[in-house]
Amino acid sequence: MSTLYSAATVIGIAIPRKDLMKTIKKRGCGHEARLAKHCSECGKPMWVEEETPSPEYEGFITVDEKFCGLDAIAEGYDPEDLILYVGIIYEVEQGSVVFNQAPNIEEIKAKIEKALAPKGLWNIDRFGIYTVCCIS
Numbered sequence: 002m003s004t005l006y007s008a009a010t011v012i013g014i015a016i017p018r019k020d021l022m023k024t025i026k027k028r029g030c031g032h033e034a035r036l037a038k039h040c041s042e043c044g045k046p047m048w049v050e051e052e053t054p055s056p057e058y059e060g061f062i063t064v065d066e067k068f069c070g071l072d073a074i075a076e077g078y079d080p081e082d083l084i085l086y087v088g089i090i091y092e093v094e095q096g097s098v099v100f101n102q103a104p105n106i107e108e109i110k111a112k113i114e115k116a117l118a119p120k121g122l123w124n125i126d127r128f129g130i131y132t133v134c135c136i137s
């Protein structure tokens with residue numbers, strides 16, 4: 002199998018991985034919780050922090066390639082550096098993107114804001130037009 006590279010143009014926002022994860026606190030062992038840093042019975046930490054995908058991101062990973070109902074594409078070799086581009090994707094293999102009509106940026110912006118703002122993921126400073134390298 003060969004590696005295929007293509008480029009996609011995304012009108013939307015870039016969301017770094019850290020914003021797609023949440024930290025949860027869970028018990029470090031199965032013994033009774035007490036007000037101590039470590040368990041007096043087994044010595045393990047009473048509480049440990051664990052990074053887990055937010056519900057939206059987990060759905061994206063396991064269900065399909067839509068993120069909150071929008072097109073989405075992930076970029077990054079190292080999962081820690083992953084950036085998720087969310088919005089409207091125009092994908093091309095060669096040449097340039099051909100639009101039948103000019104995209105309505107304000108309309109696209111409003112659509113993305115409506116989908117992401119309730120999740121706390123909307124950030125106007127991250128809105129733009131991105132070129133993303135896709136590897137398949």
Ligand SMILES: [Zn+2]
Pocket residue numbers: 030031032040041042043044045
């Ligand atoms: Zn214990």
